[in-house]
Amino acid sequence: MSTDHRVHDIGGTEGWGEVPYDPNEPVFHDDWERRVLGLLFQVLPHTAKRPGEFRHALERLASEDYFCADGYYGRWRAGMEVLLHEYGHVDKAELDNRLGVPHGTSAGYRSANVAAVNPKSLPPDRNTPLPERRTVRRELDEPPQFQIGDRVVAAGNDESGHTRLPEYVRGVAGTVVKIHPAEVLPDSTAHNLGDRPQHVLCVAYQAKDLWGEDAEEDVVVNVDLYESYVELKEGVS
Amino acid sequence: MSQEVGHHHGSDPNSPEIRTEALEDLLAEKGLIDRARVDALIERFEHDLGPMIGARLVAKSWLEPEFRKKLLDNADQVLQDEQIQGAEIEHVEIKANEPGIHNVVVCTLCSCYPWALLGLPPSWYKSPEYRSRVVREPRKVLAEMGLSLDPDTEIRVWDSSSETRFLVLPERPSGTEELDLEALAQLVTRDSMIGVAEVKAQ
Numbered sequence: 001m002s003t004d005h006r007v008h009d010i011g012g013t014e015g016w017g018e019v020p021y022d023p024n025e026p027v028f029h030d031d032w033e034r035r036v037l038g039l040l041f042q043v044l045p046h047t048a049k050r051p052g053e054f055r056h057a058l059e060r061l062a063s064e065d066y067f068c069a070d071g072y073y074g075r076w077r078a079g080m081e082v083l084l085h086e087y088g089h090v091d092k093a094e095l096d097n098r099l100g101v102p103h104g105t106s107a108g109y110r111s112a113n114v115a116a117v118n119p120k121s122l123p124p125d126r127n128t129p130l131p132e133r134r135t136v137r138r139e140l141d142e143p144p145q146f147q148i149g150d151r152v153v154a155a156g157n158d159e160s161g162h163t164r165l166p167e168y169v170r171g172v173a174g175t176v177v178k179i180h181p182a183e184v185l186p187d188s189t190a191h192n193l194g195d196r197p198q199h200v201l202c203v204a205y206q207a208k209d210l211w212g213e214d215a216e217e218d219v220v221v222n223v224d225l226y227e228s229y230v231e232l233k234e235g236v237s
Numbered sequence: 238m239s240q241e242v243g244h245h246h247g248s249d250p251n252s253p254e255i256r257t258e259a260l261e262d263l264l265a266e267k268g269l270i271d272r273a274r275v276d277a278l279i280e281r282f283e284h285d286l287g288p289m290i291g292a293r294l295v296a297k298s299w300l301e302p303e304f305r306k307k308l309l310d311n312a313d314q315v316l317q318d319e320q321i322q323g324a325e326i327e328h329v330e331i332k333a334n335e336p337g338i339h340n341v342v343v344c345t346l347c348s349c350y351p352w353a354l355l356g357l358p359p360s361w362y363k364s365p366e367y368r369s370r371v372v373r374e375p376r377k378v379l380a381e382m383g384l385s386l387d388p389d390t391e392i393r394v395w396d397s398s399s400e401t402r403f404l405v406l407p408e409r410p411s412g413t414e415e416l417d418l419e420a421l422a423q424l425v426t427r428d429s430m431i432g433v434a435e436v437k438a439q
Contacts (some may be wrong), residue, residue, distance in 0.1 A: 010369040011345025011396065019366045021382045025359045032257040032365050037282060037357070038275030039261055046269055055347055070253045072348065072363040077257060090263055098259045099250040136327055136400050164398045166345050168372065180401045181328050200399045207373075209254075216376045218391040224399035225300055 006160075007066045008059045012168035012210065033073040040076055047083035051136050054163035057083050057093030062110035078107035086114075117161040119190045123228040125194040128182075137196035139152060140182045145227060150176045152230040162190035165229045172210055173233045174203035177222065183225055198226040289357035290321060291404055292425035294331075294354070295436075297407040298416050308406070309333055323353030326402055332395060333406040334432075339386055340393045341379065341432030342403045343371045349397035351404055355427055362431060372396060382433050405432040412438040 028034045048054040059077045064079040084090035085108040092108035123232040128138040156170040164186055180200040207219035264270040298305035308315050312329040329351060332340035333389055345368045350358040371378045375392045395403040407429040413421060428434035
């Protein structure tokens with residue numbers, strides 16, 4: 001298991017309090033949240049254009065910026081500051097100068113660099129027809145390697161690159177219950193290493209397998225996993 | 238909604254208002270953004286998108302069994318037929334609640350959500366409390382949020398870890414037999430389509 005927990009990968013982690021639930025919550029709480037949303041849609045075409053790239057920027061934030069007091073839109077703004085700095089549009093010191101504060105307030109001072117991912121750790125790329133519209137979906141000639149009902153397990157790894165494999169399912173056996181349309185592999189696209197499209201499996205995990213005997217009764221957690229994440233569980237098919 | 242760019246939001250340079258405004262000014266000066274397009278995008282997200290799009294699908298599926306079957310079998314085709322387009326619905330699956338089965342949606346790794354069907358996600362959906370706990374103790378989390386399920390009801394949690402997006406098809410409440418599509422759609426809340434609430438007749 002990973003010793004250096006990824007900041008965003010919090011499924012099943014303990015110690016959190018009650019959900020801050022408000023059934024009548026407005027779409028935005030403050031005007032600045034509106035502006036962050038609107039800005040992001042024009043900043044991304046200048047920066048993180050590839051699938052998974054913006055998510056990886058958020059995942060590289062320091063914990064204090066990821067779980068910042070300004071909430072989700074504060075996290076987005078921090079991610080934008082990192083990307084604008086890295087792509088050479090707004091230096092991380094520039095915003096401080098504008099605000100008239102000592103250098104160091106931008107999330108860019110604290111974020112981790114883009115992880116260096118070894119392409120050999122990824123499944124091989126394959127040629128697929130490029131869709132006419134912009135989409136993560138791809139048509140694969142090869143059928144899925146797994147079938148509905150197969151017992152599979154995802155070993156994962158401790159690399160710091162982008163992945164959509166949640167820590168809480170690593171090493172646990174689940175059952176393939178559905179096969180979704182194929183998609184480009186975000187572990188690759190986020191790092192500019194090609195599409196490497198994969199079939200996507202919906203894998204059902206019994207709560208007791210994930211959390212132990214104290215888990216709640218009659219709970220199934222379904223997680224979508226790119227085919228390259230999993231292997232057949234030995235001894236069962 | 239055009240925003241006057243003033244510098245009178247208070248004086249703390251690290252407040253989110255001041256910081257966001259300074260960032261926007263810098264981006265505008267560098268020609269990286271167009272403020273009118275920012276305004277237009279906000280307008281669209283705040284007023285044109287929202288749970289009413291998903292609610293109409295739910296209400297229609299309550300009234301038309303054939304539509305319900307199609308929606309559950311191939312939601313992508315239904316969305317295409319209904320000309321529903323937009324962000325975050327590359328592939329959609331609808332999960333129907335029924336007696337003894339309750340579905341609830343989360344994204345533990347970030348905050349994936351079917352924007353084009355429900356609008357922007359609420360803060361609680363994006364909170365670390367919800368993201369971490371609803372996969373480990375969904376029955377308890379739902380009870381805390383006001384939804385106490387029968388102990389025999391199976392809970393199916395859907396973690397949105399690929400680009401598939403999930404929408405819950407809640408059960409139709411009794412006492413709504415006389416209602417038409419529009420009236421039914423009015424009853425269907427955002428939270429019932431995420432799976433943290435039931436639809437109530439009133």
